Amino acid sequence: GENVEQHPSTLSVQEGDSAVIKCTYSDSASNYFPWYKQELGKGPQLIIDIRSNVGEKKDQRIAVTLNKTAKHFSLHITETQPEDSAVYFCAASRNTNAGKSTFGDGTTLTVKP
Amino acid sequence: EADIYQTPRYLVIGTGKKITLECSQTMGHDKMYWYQQDPGMELHLIHYSYGVNSTEKGDLSSESTVSRIRTEHFPLTLESARPSHTSQYLCASSETTGLRGPLHFGNGTRLTVT
Numbered sequence: 001g002e003n004v005e006q007h008p009s010t011l012s013v014q015e016g017d018s019a020v021i022k023c024t025y026s027d028s029a030s031n032y033f034p035w036y037k038q039e040l041g042k043g044p045q046l047i048i049d050i051r052s053n054v055g056e057k058k059d060q061r062i063a064v065t066l067n068k069t070a071k072h073f074s075l076h077i078t079e080t081q082p083e084d085s086a087v088y089f090c091a092a093s094r095n096t097n098a099g100k101s102t103f104g105d106g107t108t109l110t111v112k113p
Numbered sequence: 114e115a116d117i118y119q120t121p122r123y124l125v126i127g128t129g130k131k132i133t134l135e136c137s138q139t140m141g142h143d144k145m146y147w148y149q150q151d152p153g154m155e156l157h158l159i160h161y162s163y164g165v166n167s168t169e170k171g172d173l174s175s176e177s178t179v180s181r182i183r184t185e186h187f188p189l190t191l192e193s194a195r196p197s198h199t200s201q202y203l204c205a206s207s208e209t210t211g212l213r214g215p216l217h218f219g220n221g222t223r224l225t226v227t
Contacts, residue, residue: 032213038154043203043218087154093213100146100161100171101216106154 002027004092006104014112019080021107023090024072030092033073034101035064038087047088048075080111116140119204119219126194127227134189134222136204143209145187146216149173150201162187163209194226 003026013019023033031052036044050057050064050073057064061080066073077084090104117138126132138145147160148171158171162181176198177191187206191198201223205216 034215036215036218041220043205043220044156044216045218046215049215089156091216100158103156106156108154 002030002092002102004090004102004104006090006107008107009105010108010110012110012112013080015080015082017080019077019084019109019111021075021088021090021109022072023074023092023104024070025092025102026071027092027094027102028068028071029094030102032093033064033066034091035062035075036089036091038089038106040086044087044089077109080109082111082113085109085111117204117206117217117219119202119222121222122220123223123225125225125227128193128195130194132191132194132224134202134204134224136187136189136219137185138187138206138217139185140206140208140217141184142206142217143184144207145181146205146207147171147177147179147187147189148203148205149175150203150221156203160189194224196226199224199226 006023034049037047038044061078063076088107091101093101120135143164145162148156149159157173159175160179162168168179177189201221203221204219207216208214
């Protein structure tokens with residue numbers, strides 16, 4: 001089955017700096033890669049996703065890059081703000097509706113004001 | 114914005130009690146899931162359903178059971194709660210048609226068994 005590794009497990013940055021979280025996956029058939037943000041007391045919420053036919057996707061201050069050959073994808077947050085502090089999860093799955101998602105173990109991001 | 118609701122938000126219960134955690138979604142999604150989230154924040158799939166009358170066990174063994182009698186409703190039951198069941202339980206759903214899309218999560222039920 002699929003295995004997703006996520007690094008780092010904790011990340012602390014100064015407000016205004018960039019943050020990068022990296023994930024690797026094992027199943028070469030995986031082709032859908034969402035990122036979720038979980039704030040305290042809430043469930044994870046989708047912040048951005050990418051499919052395998054795209055190498056990069058941006059949405060304002062967040063971006064995701066995908067390297068299918070190396071089987072890794074990364075989340076980039078620029079100009080970080082204190083409200084970006086949360087736990088971030090990457091996930092990988094096949095682009096069909098019969099499959100399950102495999103999650104990374106999460107990264108706790110702290111943005112210091 | 115996701116329309117998936119979990120009740121109760123918090124539950125403290127004694128050992129041996131039977132409990133049911135409720136999950137409902139108003140998006141018409143066929144696929145629904147239960148995840149257990151431990152203090153280290155890792156997400157473990159314990160049950161999933163592809164539609165009415167369909168239930169499957171997930172990757173993490175669990176003593177809980179689920180049922181799917183209606184599309185919108187996916188309750189999780191523990192027949193006899195134990196302290197080892199203390200955890201955060203997250204319900205999620207996803208679309209069935211078209212390309213694979215994201216999971217929509219509820220805000221969870223934090224269960225404490227004393």
